[in-house]
Amino acid sequence: MVDTVINKYLETQLALAKQKQVSKTTSKEDHISDKSKAAAGRLSKKQSKQKNQHRHQENHDKSSKDVDDEEEYVASSEDDCELRLPNIAGSSRSKHHVSKIVDDGDTKLYNDRVAKWRQSLSDVQSGNLSVPYISADIQYVLDGNKQPLESHELQNGLCIPNYIWKQLYRYQRVGVKWLWELHQSQSGGLLGDEMGLGKTVQVIAFLAGLANTDSLTRSGLGASIIVAPATVIFQWVSHFHYWSPSLRVSVLHQAGSHCGNHHKLIRNLHESHGVLLITYAGLVKYAKDLQARKWQYIILDEGHKIRNPETQVSKLVRKFDTPHKLLITGSPMQNSLQELWSLFDFMRPGLLGTHTAFMEHFAVPITQGGYANATEIQEATALEIAKALKAIITPYMLRRTKAEVQEFIHLPEKNEQVLFCALSQEQRDLYMGYLMSSTVRSILDKDNKLGDPLRARILVALSTLRKICNHPDIYLYEAFDDSQEVNEETFGHWKRSGKMSVVHSLLKIWHKQGHRSLIFTQSRAMLCILEQHLQKHQFKYLRMDGTVSVSQRQSMIKTFNENAEYLVFLATTRVGGLGVNLTGADRVIIYDPDWNPATDNQAKERAWRIGQQRNVTVYRLLSAGTIEEKIYQRQIFKNFLSNRILVDPNQKNVLTTSTLQGLFTLEELNCEGDTETASLFKHTKVAIHEKRKLNCKKNTLTLAKNKIAAMKKLAKQISRKIAKSAESKAAVTEDPREAYKKKRELTLHPPHQEEAPKVNTLDGKAVNAPFENVLSELDIINQHVKKDYEENLINETLNKAEVEVSCIEEEVVGNTENKVDITETLTKTNSDDNEKSRKRKHSESEPKIESLVAVKKVKLKKDKKEKDKNLNDDDYVLTKLFAKAGVKNALQHDVVVGLAEKEKRLRMKEEATMKAKKAVRALKFSS
Structure with missing residues (x-):
């Protein structure tokens, strides 16, 4: 009976794995849609036509006007501030009337301010506590001190x-x-x-x-x-x-x-x-x-x-x-x-x-x-x-x-993590379509038909890939013809972008928890889409970019810090300097990474600085497997290089030099479900489920009981699966094994057919080039996607299945005192066991078995609430994101760049210094 169960189980898993492989292969062949190809083609033509005109206009603008500093230092190839989005209903924001800070440029204003200050200081010293002017010396007197001069x-x-x-x-x-x-x-x-x-x-x-x-x-x-x-x-x-x-x-x-x-x-x-x-x-x-x-x-x-x-x-x-x-x-x-x-x-x-x-x-x-x-x-x-x-x-x-x-400033704790978000199906289609476009082909072949230098073409292509990662509409709108109309209802919808889905989930959770957030992005185009999303969902917010007048920016920052009604502060990462103080928020989202690590670092520092009273959480969002991972890896290398000079010369790095081909590649998850960056820094991965399991394991006795319970549950699931498969087999007249053998025979020895005359086509046009020199779409896709994923998945599935079934046999036979037959264990059910099994389905110590067929679980609200009580805010948020928002992995950023290790050494040094001082003091007292 045991052998029969094992064989049927393995056959089922093998069939499922092969079915997944066939479906994924089919989806790969049809992966690039006509819409994606057309958009990439239109964009390539549009960029080549407008390039000279754009450069001439850009040079004219720079020479003719006094631009704001953040615009002066932003490379046009890396920032899409010039992209103007359509006027969508409700996308215009109201002007916030804030008071201006007045400087001493006017002599009369300066004299009036000094006179007001001197009078206020004199009044405070004489006992009058109600004064119109507040400065550090006046506050010094108000705090009970004397002689401020x-x-x-x-x-x-x-x-x-x-x-x-x-x-x-x-x-x-x-x-x-x-x-x-x-x-x-x-x-x-x-x-x-x-x-x-x-x-x-x-x-x-x-x-x-x-x-x-x-x-x-x-x-x-x-x-x-x-x-x-x-x-x-x-x-x-x-x-x-x-x-x-x-x-x-x-x-x-x-x-x-x-x-x-x-x-x-x-x-x-x-x-x-x-x-x-x-x-x-x-x-x-x-x-x-x-x-x-x-x-x-x-x-x-x-x-x-x-x-x-x-x-x-x-x-x-x-x-x-x-x-x-x-x-x-x-x-x-x-x-x-x-x-x-x-x-x-x-x-x-x-x-x-x-x-x-x-x-x-x-x-x-x-x-x-x-x-x-x-x-x-x-x-x-x-x-x-x-x-x-x-x-x-x-x-x-x-x-x-x-x-x-x-020890002097006592800043609250900071939790900084990198979230790898899955691309939506539309984004993935557009991404692969652009990788197959003539622009990317000319870069990889180093062909100079377009007449532009290679570096300029690379920057344009990388900028386009980043737009697709942010939201498909930023890319599609740029590729539209003038005659095409924009669908205002679906434009910028959050479900069409993987990272936007994560932002949507985060804002909902943080709104319930009472947190206020900062959202930073590289481009004004993405800022407009985020603003539209906040308006549709009725989040009160403030927005600051290069269009906000300089005199109002500091007052806007003060308004946000003092007025808790504003839940979100939107800003571009390049607007302003590091001195922007936004301690009114305790949650930060860095929507897209910058090639310069300091640009992203300054975003988080605007909330985590002197004056912050609450713990701060920072999420850096990356689209898994895309160019954004390469940008983040480059940030890590630059951090290591900077720390080698400024902090500790003994810096170790795990990153190698990147190739041009690697930049234009869509990386698939490996066998362990990790992205390329997550596999490089495995020790920094955030695993909420593992933490929860460790908290629940009290002693070895509970471990053994949980293992037996999980084993029984696995056996029951296998028996149910066998029963279902038996019913389905009875309904089918033909043996599926025979059908599989016939299908396999046809695949290996296909019937002879007369070959049609060969016509080589490239991009829908007939060409005279030999067939072996022309790459098919599938060949090009395989160049951009890792190939060993399916084989490793099947091997891993089969290996895990063998281990799990062998564990069932050993544990049931070895740990049962009365040596109950395994067939009785599989079929034994009573009311007590049913009640316990329902509880075990929701127990936190239950091991996750990836290779089993998914079984629908009944969620008990009571258990869910009890679990949530044991989680802090950040763990609760990550649990939700892993479950619903398409987050593949999460890394601890401070551990990746080595900051956590440095802080650990500093704490150890401080502790050792304190012990040394105590030892010296003890010697003095003893003598």
């Missing part, structure tokens, strides 16, 4: 007001002292604290100290320039007015309060020893007027804007003749070591030699030694050179991470 004097005479010094964290005081040391040696420096640690406050505290020191000596504050992105420029104004209200801070921008000639503003500010705030685009525009005067300080906020030494702004900023140059950035190195050279060449010219020498002797060896396939000599060389470079730059760079200063 007293100062804390550092070594060699820098006097910082007490109301500022006492409110700084210890590491921020160290930063102010470091800036003072650089000032005394007239040396430039880089303040590279991790994002969200208050670099702006440290710089303002230092400048306030200089202004508070005798201005007749060389220690006083002279006229200074701060260059910052447009989004944070009024944040600087707000901080200056709060921490140092006596300083005059003016904005040289159309959003500033100054009206009239810019020469007058520059002259007045220079004479009053004030601070001039200007954007990077404004610096280029007014470079000659600014360089004509002598400035004491030039400070670059978000200094990585000059990471490319060949850009116009990088060249102009180096021409300023100032004794002190400071550079502020939370990500000193983002993509390559050349960027690090560019930053240091601005603030410490000559420190890292010439560009050619640095690239040859430092950048190339360190990069080559960072790959997993590097030789031993390359690894050893890279390690020693990285140590030498770190020793050179350390005196002129101050960088602290959040893990290092956690």
